[in-house]
Amino acid sequence: MTDAPSGTPRALAQQLLATLDRDLPRLQRIDNYVQGRHDDPYMPAFADDEYRLLAKRAVANWMPLLVGTPAQALYVDSFRRGRTIDTQPAAQLPEWKHWQRSRLDARQAAIHRGALTFGHSFALTETVKGEVRTKGLSALKTAALYEDPANDDTPYAVLTVTRRPSSEQPGTARMWDATTEYRVTFKGLTDADSVRVSAVRRHGASECPVTRFAAAVDLEGRTVGVVEPMIALQNRINQTVFDLLVAQTYASFKVRTATGMAPPIKRDADGEPVLDDNGQPIPLPVNVNAKRFLFAEDPDVEFGSLAETPLAGFIDSIDMSIRHLSAISQTPPHHLLGQIANLSAEALLAAETALSRKIAEFRAMFGESWERVFRVAAELSGDTASAEDYAGEVLWRDMEMKSLAQSADGLGKLADSLDIPKRGLWPRVPGVTATEIGEWEQIREDDDAELQLAQSIRRATPQPDESALAA
Known part of the structure; x- marks a missing residue:
């Protein structure tokens, strides 16, 4: 732009x-x-x-x-x-x-x-x-x-x-x-x-x-x-994971050593050593695994080992970089690390606070854009009033996980204690859509019409004289 x-x-x-x-x-x-x-x-x-x-x-x-x-x-x-x-x-x-x-x-x-x-x-x-x-x-x-x-x-x-x-x-x-x-x-x-x-x-x-x-x-x-x-943090994480894989591939195991002993060399059919391009004998590969035991006849031969490279430092570095990524991007750590055990409801709410504020900012930005889309669409449809409606607003779906019983209890208290119209609380029912609210409106109108009809019939129907019935 x-x-x-x-x-x-x-x-x-x-x-x-x-x-x-x-x-x-x-x-x-x-x-x-x-x-x-x-x-x-x-x-x-x-x-x-x-x-x-x-x-x-x-x-x-x-x-x-x-x-x-x-x-x-x-x-x-x-x-x-x-x-x-x-x-x-x-x-x-x-x-x-x-x-x-x-x-x-x-x-x-x-x-x-x-x-x-x-x-x-x-x-x-x-x-x-x-x-x-x-x-x-x-x-x-x-x-x-x-x-x-x-x-x-x-x-x-x-x-x-x-x-x-x-x-x-x-x-x-x-x-x-x-x-x-x-x-x-x-x-x-x-x-x-x-x-x-x-x-x-x-x-x-x-x-x-x-x-x-x-x-x-x-x-x-x-x-x-x-x-x-x-991107910079992502590159840091990739570099650390790469270093971890290199250490894991080449240095995560003990290396067996032997000094004072020449390896066996490759020989031809006549028993003569086979030489490489530089004129040096070609050694045979030594097959060392958990099933084999190494020994030597020469008493001056010494066997030893080189320690493996510890990997804990690489893992800690990756964990630290991910935490930095979480803090800078305002993404809760448990979304990235998958660690939610032993977290109370208050701790989860605190962890989600930064993300909630970030989402609220996005909703404010995108909401204005959708409202302009609605105004342009109304103008193209010939609806002049809606095309000039700058007070309209989009309603965002509540994505917080709440039980229906918890929501019903809270909405009931709002209706009773604050005298909020019950119809105005319908959109706050978890998971309800605009189409369902429209169906509820229609059902309510149908029920009201049936109730009014029943009352009209009752008023128009002559009631028996109770004194005559008693006689």
Whole structure:
């Protein structure tokens, strides 16, 4: 992403392609680390294939866990309109119908994970076959221009590559500005002369229909995810694991020694020693294992052993690096080390506090982005009131593990002691969805209608005279 956009659509496309080319090496390195393609640990110059095999096995990829831990707590569960417009059950809102039509219950995870991985991702809201839909765009293929990248939530222009160029055919891309969608062709990201731009259609919104999802944005407009700051620590862990594997492979066992005794040499059919290229006798391999006992006839021969290299120091170093990773990334130690035995509920809550604050920050950032998506979708659908609803907000699923009995007890106390309407507490029931709440609303309305009908029939039916019955 960059700022200071200006010029014709062709100039915008050239600037966006150059921005993508500039950011691609950094983003590709981040993607490599998430996929487990890490930098090799330090090895001596004479390293052979065996060393390189150990280096490949030394990769302990913690990056997916650093992304997945907060991502698994980021699920939009419903949407609530602002008080400035009429309210109705979430399942019946046009905004939520657009959400379900776009299958964002599942696809939102990819958008969130992309933002956590690279620092930002994008969502495109457009009209497809008469229906408004939203889909995610990868940061590896998409670049955006902002007049003020630190504060603007609306991009000036966005370009996403749909086909990379090859020797047989040029690359293609889609680009959007405030009014129009364009088709872009190019032979290379840095080949500005080959860029060709043609208008496709007016996209129907009053601003660019692409929304940025940023994990964190500083006042310079830079976005940072959870992976890039951890690459140095990941390399340290890989180096220590590699050193451990080398020590385990070559020095984790006792070495038997014998002095004052020449090894047996290889001989030919005539009993003559077989010589190597340097004219030295070739020794026979000595088969030493737990079943064999070594002895020598010469009394001057001495047998001994070299102690194995202790591995505890390497293991402690790995454990320390993982704890550093936990502290810097705000990931609870038991998520990384798997050590949760003998931890009280208070200790677990304290360990989860930093992660909860981190997730709350992500929810605030992503929530604003989803609210813009809903406004753009409403505008494309012709819903003027919702398009201007800046008081609406997304509701996040409560991912804390609670028993139903515990939640019911707490909600009951809230309803009784604070006089909170019971209907307002429905969304706080663990695991309930907007669709289920809509069904409860319908069932409640049906029950109320049946009750009113029964009462009307009872009032309209003549009651027998009790005195006459008594006589």
